[in-house]
Amino acid sequence: MKVGIAGYGNLARGVEAAVTKADDMDLVAIFTRRDPATVSVATDTPVYAWDDMAGMADQIDVMVLCGGSATDLPEQTPQLAKLFNVVDSFDTHANIPQHFANVDAAAREAGTIGVISCGWDPGLFSVARLYASAALPNGADYTFWGRGVSQGHSDAIRRIPGVADARQYTVPVPEALEAARSGENPELTTRQKHTRECFVVAEEGADLAAIEEAIVTMPTYFSDYDTTVTFISQEELNANHAGLPHGGTVIRSGHTGLADEFADTIEFSLTLDSNPFFTGSVLASVARAAYRMRQDGQIGARTMFDIPPALLSPLSAEELRAHLM
Amino acid sequence: MKVGIAGYGNLARGVEAAVTKADDMDLVAIFTRRDPATVSVATDTPVYAWDDMAGMADQIDVMVLCGGSATDLPEQTPQLAKLFNVVDSFDTHANIPQHFANVDAAAREAGTIGVISCGWDPGLFSVARLYASAALPNGADYTFWGRGVSQGHSDAIRRIPGVADARQYTVPVPEALEAARSGENPELTTRQKHTRECFVVAEEGADLAAIEEAIVTMPTYFSDYDTTVTFISQEELNANHAGLPHGGTVIRSGHTGLADEFADTIEFSLTLDSNPFFTGSVLASVARAAYRMRQDGQIGARTMFDIPPALLSPLSAEELRAHLM
Numbered sequence: 098m099k100v101g102i103a104g105y106g107n108l109a110r111g112v113e114a115a116v117t118k119a120d121d122m123d124l125v126a127i128f129t130r131r132d133p134a135t136v137s138v139a140t141d142t143p144v145y146a147w148d149d150m151a152g153m154a155d156q157i158d159v160m161v162l163c164g165g166s167a168t169d170l171p172e173q174t175p176q177l178a179k180l181f182n183v184v185d186s187f188d189t190h191a192n193i194p195q196h197f198a199n200v201d202a203a204a205r206e207a208g209t210i211g212v213i214s215c216g217w218d219p220g221l222f223s224v225a226r227l228y229a230s231a232a233l234p235n236g237a238d239y240t241f242w243g244r245g246v247s248q249g250h251s252d253a254i255r256r257i258p259g260v261a262d263a264r265q266y267t268v269p270v271p272e273a274l275e276a277a278r279s280g281e282n283p284e285l286t287t288r289q290k291h292t293r294e295c296f297v298v299a300e301e302g303a304d305l306a307a308i309e310e311a312i313v314t315m316p317t318y319f320s321d322y323d324t325t326v327t328f329i330s331q332e333e334l335n336a337n338h339a340g341l342p343h344g345g346t347v348i349r350s351g352h353t354g355l356a357d358e359f360a361d362t363i364e365f366s367l368t369l370d371s372n373p374f375f376t377g378s379v380l381a382s383v384a385r386a387a388y389r390m391r392q393d394g395q396i397g398a399r400t401m402f403d404i405p406p407a408l409l410s411p412l413s414a415e416e417l418r419a420h421l422m
Numbered sequence: 423m424k425v426g427i428a429g430y431g432n433l434a435r436g437v438e439a440a441v442t443k444a445d446d447m448d449l450v451a452i453f454t455r456r457d458p459a460t461v462s463v464a465t466d467t468p469v470y471a472w473d474d475m476a477g478m479a480d481q482i483d484v485m486v487l488c489g490g491s492a493t494d495l496p497e498q499t500p501q502l503a504k505l506f507n508v509v510d511s512f513d514t515h516a517n518i519p520q521h522f523a524n525v526d527a528a529a530r531e532a533g534t535i536g537v538i539s540c541g542w543d544p545g546l547f548s549v550a551r552l553y554a555s556a557a558l559p560n561g562a563d564y565t566f567w568g569r570g571v572s573q574g575h576s577d578a579i580r581r582i583p584g585v586a587d588a589r590q591y592t593v594p595v596p597e598a599l600e601a602a603r604s605g606e607n608p609e610l611t612t613r614q615k616h617t618r619e620c621f622v623v624a625e626e627g628a629d630l631a632a633i634e635e636a637i638v639t640m641p642t643y644f645s646d647y648d649t650t651v652t653f654i655s656q657e658e659l660n661a662n663h664a665g666l667p668h669g670g671t672v673i674r675s676g677h678t679g680l681a682d683e684f685a686d687t688i689e690f691s692l693t694l695d696s697n698p699f700f701t702g703s704v705l706a707s708v709a710r711a712a713y714r715m716r717q718d719g720q721i722g723a724r725t726m727f728d729i730p731p732a733l734l735s736p737l738s739a740e741e742l743r744a745h746l747m
Contacts, residue, residue, distance in 0.1 A: 114680040118560065139680055193747050194740065214747055221553060223747045224731055225690075228546060230746065231707040231734035232700070235443065278693075353703050355439040355464055359695035365550075368603075370684035375557070378678050382556040402742050406549055407727040409556035415519065417727050421555065422518050422539055422548045 098388045100381075101126045101157040103150070103177060105136055107341065108186065109163035111377020113140055116161075119381060121411050125156060154180045158391075159384040162186075163377075171196060175203040178211040182391050184383050186216040186376060193219065193400075201398035210391045212399045215383040216376040217367055218242070222347050224401050225365035229349035233361055236351015239277035241269035241290060245343025245372065253318045254295055257311045259303030262331055264338040266294040269346065280350040280360040293324040296338055298331045343372035382409040423713045425706075426451045426482040428475070428502060430461055432666065433511065434488035436702020438464055441486075444706060446736050450481060479505045483716075484709040487511075488702075496521060500528040503536040507716050509708045511541040511701060518544065518725075526723035535716045537724045540708040541701040542692055543567070547672050549726050550690035554674035558686055561676015564602035566594035566615060570668025570697065578643045579620055582636045584628030587656055589663040591619040594671065605675040605685040618649040621663055623656045668697035707734040 100116045102109050105127055116124040117140050126145055129136045133144040145153070150160075160181035164170050170187045177183050178200050187196050193214055200211040214220065218240070226238055247267045254263035273290045276283045295312055299305055309326045313319055346366040353359045369375045383401065386408035390399065407414055412421070425441045427434050430452055441449040442465050451470055454461045458469040470478070475485075485506035489495050495512045502508050503525050512521050518539055525536040539545065543565070551563055572592045579588035598615045601608045620637055624630055634651045638644055671691040678684045694700045708726065711733035715724065732739055737746075 111678065114678065115559075117680065190747065194744050197743055219747045221557060221688075224553065226746045227731045227735060227742060228549065231731070231736075232546060232704045234440075234703070234736070353436065353439065353696060353699040355442065359699050361695060361700050362693040363546075364689075364691045364693075366689045368687040368689075370686060371678060374678040374684050375686050378559070379557045382559075400743060400747060402732040402739070402747070403730045405728045405730050406552045406556070410552060411556075411559070414727070417552060418522055418725060419519050421551045422515065422544045422725060422727070 098158040098385065099123050099125045099156060100384055101128065101150075101153075101160045101181070102142075102163055103128045103147075103160055103173065104163040104169065105129050105138060105144070106163060107373035108377055108380075110139055111371070111374035112161050112163060112380050113138065113142065113377070114374060115378040115381035116384070117142075119385075119411065121385065122381065126153065150177070151180065157181055158388050159184060161380050161384055171199070174211060174213060175199040178203040178209050179207045180209075182209045182387050183211045184215055184380055184387055185211075185213050186220070186380060187214045188216065188219055190219065197398050197400070205397045208396050210387050210396055210399060212383050212387045212401070212404070214400050216379050217369075218345065220376075220379055220401055221367070222345065222365070225347040226349070227402055229347070229363040229365070233349055233351040233353070233363060235353070235357060236349050236361075237282040239285065239290075239348040240345065241274060241277075241348070242345040243267035243269050243291065243343065245345070245369070246338075246341050248341070250293065250295075250318055253315065254297060254312055257308055259300050259308050260297055261300045262298040262334055264296045264334060266296075268292045268294055274346065274348070277348040278350065278362050278364070280352075280362055282350060287321045288323060291322060293319055293322045295324060295326045296329050296334060297326055298334050299328055340370065341372045342370055344368040385409060385411065423483045423710065424448050424450045424481060425709055426453065426475075426478075426485045426506070427488055428453045428472075428485055428498065429488040429494065430454050430463060430469070431488060432698035433702055433705075435464055436696070436699035437486050437488060437705050438467065438702070439699060440703040440706035441709070442467075444710075444736065446710065447706065451478065475502070476505060482506055483713050484509060486705050486709055496524070499536060499538060500524040503528040503534050504532045505534075507534045507712050508536045509540055509705055509712055510536075510538050511545070511705060512539045513541065513544055515544065522723050522725070530722045533721050535712050535720055535722065535724060537708050537712045537726070537729070539725055541704050542694075543670065545701075545704055545726055546692070547670065547690070550672040551674070552727055554672070554688040554690070558674055558676040558678065558688060560678070560682060561674050561686075562607040564610065564615075564673040565670065566599060566602075566673070567670040568592035568594050568616065568668065570670070570694070571663075571666050573666070575618065575620075575643055578640065579622060579637055582633055584625050584633050585622055586625045587623040587659055589621045589659060591621075593617045593619055599671065599673070602673040603675065603687050603689070605677075605687055607675060612646045613648060616647060618644055618647045620649060620651045621654050621659060622651055623659050624653055665695065666697045667695055669693040710734060710736065
């Protein structure tokens with residue numbers, strides 16, 4: 098199957114690596130809205146201008162969209178679904194129903210398939226929540242993120258006057274993890290579940306106290322959390338905080354038995370050196386499934402909830418039953 | 423949807439509780455090979471003789487088979503698939519391909535659907551291995567079981583002359599779990615991964631040393647493991663070892679990145695007060711999916727690898743996208 102990538106940033110580098118390493122996929126094109134001559138990619142994949150896409154519909158089985166959820170994907174996924182089978186990682190949870198409807202309409206009209214909101218959250222974590230709630234209907238869910246870098250929170254700090262650079266780590270509170278595992282279904286507040294650690298490079302002569310105050314009182318991003326701010330040099334940030342590690346844990350605890358007499362806990366967790374490279378690897382497996390669903394005659398929007406897991410694997414159904422069941 | 427249960431033991435009690443508690447399912451019949459008058463069930467579900475099944479095909483949407491994998495299910499699942507949509511928990515891993523073929527032939531001929539090998543291993547653990555291997559193709563899998571009661575190993579001890587009763591716990595070795603999580607993909611031997619703890623009630627005057635020797639040298643079951651044998655009274659066994667707790671952990675560790683430069687770990691774990699009640703709860707969710715797949719026109723054998731996870735849940739696709747994605 099022939100795969101294309103639309104947009105070339107961190108996530109696209111992850112998709113590029115995963116598709117390149119998969120024996121059953123060829124990465125045939127990377128599209129950019131920048132001047133292709135200025136974009137240097139990690140493999141020898143040809144780079145094309147965004148507007149070249151329209152003429153290449155017959156050369157690409159699945160297009161993996163690597164833009165952002167704020168402004169890129171709400172426009173791009175429905176648009177590109179008119180030309181290609183598409184996969185995206187749209188992660189604005191509250192807007193997933195609307196995005197699904199937009200992609201579904203475009204894909205049905207064009208006779209393509211569009212799988213939205215793939216990756217790990219939404220994605221593998223969503224699937225873990227679904228299996229856990231189906232297996233243990235009488236229970237409660239908890240999702241913890243981190244320890245890992247939140248790019249959105251890091252960006253929010255960088256927009257504060259006097260800040261030269263910043264890295265924000267989301268950190269689950271160990272006591273909250275234990276409470277979720279306990280089976281007692283505690284109600285946990287935002288503040289009880291996660292803390293936020295900020296490493297900030299200030300501009301020369303900036304007012305550090307004002308920066309710290311601006312961070313810890315920032316609504317939505319920080320004011321509901323116990324937040325620590327540590328000022329460091331650009332050198333230290335580059336040396337110790339260059340990576341994009343992430344991960345997290347989905348926990349469901351609940352009860353079985355006619356009288357709810359048995360307590361059970363289900364847990365799914367990820368520890369990732371590189372958030373975008375792992376997410377890219379998940380997107381590559383979903384591209385395989387999208388191709389197979391389209392080959393099977395399906396059209397319209399899908400999420401990972403709709404994908405039989407066997408379709409994600411390069412192994413045949415027989416191999417899976419013999420070796421992974 | 424109307425559900426039947428074929429065979430009434432521990433697992434059936436779990437299915438009975440789960441189906442009874444599901445708003446979208448009615449448990450309409452329990453079938454037994456014993457005299458129905460002698461079988462007392464936990465709910466007010468009517469109990470029928472095994473041979474009554476044939477006349478009730480139109481009253482049951484899905485039959486959940488609760489027999490054993492050694493001799494019951496290889497016969498029963500293909501046989502009952504001629505009359506009903508069926509779900510089983512066949513767990514002899516090596517024979518899954520043959521069992522699948524037998525059920526597939528019977529179900530295709532009858533126009534029914536048969537989902538085999540459901541539960542947690544095989545079942546949710548299989549699905550966890552599949553998602554993890556698809557997301558992280560360059561890696562290695564580890565499955566640990568326990569701490570929990572192995573009924574097969576407990577039975578094997580009970581067959582030793584001089585043994586009145588026994589309970590065997592399978593226990594994962596903490597150092598092996600850590601090694602699997604390390605991302606170094608160690609090769610772990612059977613002995614390194616699990617230990618076996620045996621609690622044995624001896625008959626009056628039995629030769630304890632001979633019993634212990636018979637246990638620890640028993641091929642397949644114990645000789646490849648570090649096994650401890652503790653003799654206790656029947657009262658102590660009844661008081662402290664009456665339950666059937668189990669659980670385990672599936673770990674996949676591997677690498678992403680063009681040069682395998684990023685290490686990732688994926689982990690799925692279960693901690694269960696009651697193995698049969700949790701397994702029964704999973705079977706109930708699969709019965710729901712089987713019914714929906716049949717409604718959709720599908721026939722033949724399936725495993726949980728073939729089931730889009732959305733079909734397991736009582737929630738609609740819209741609700742799932744809005745609340746669990």
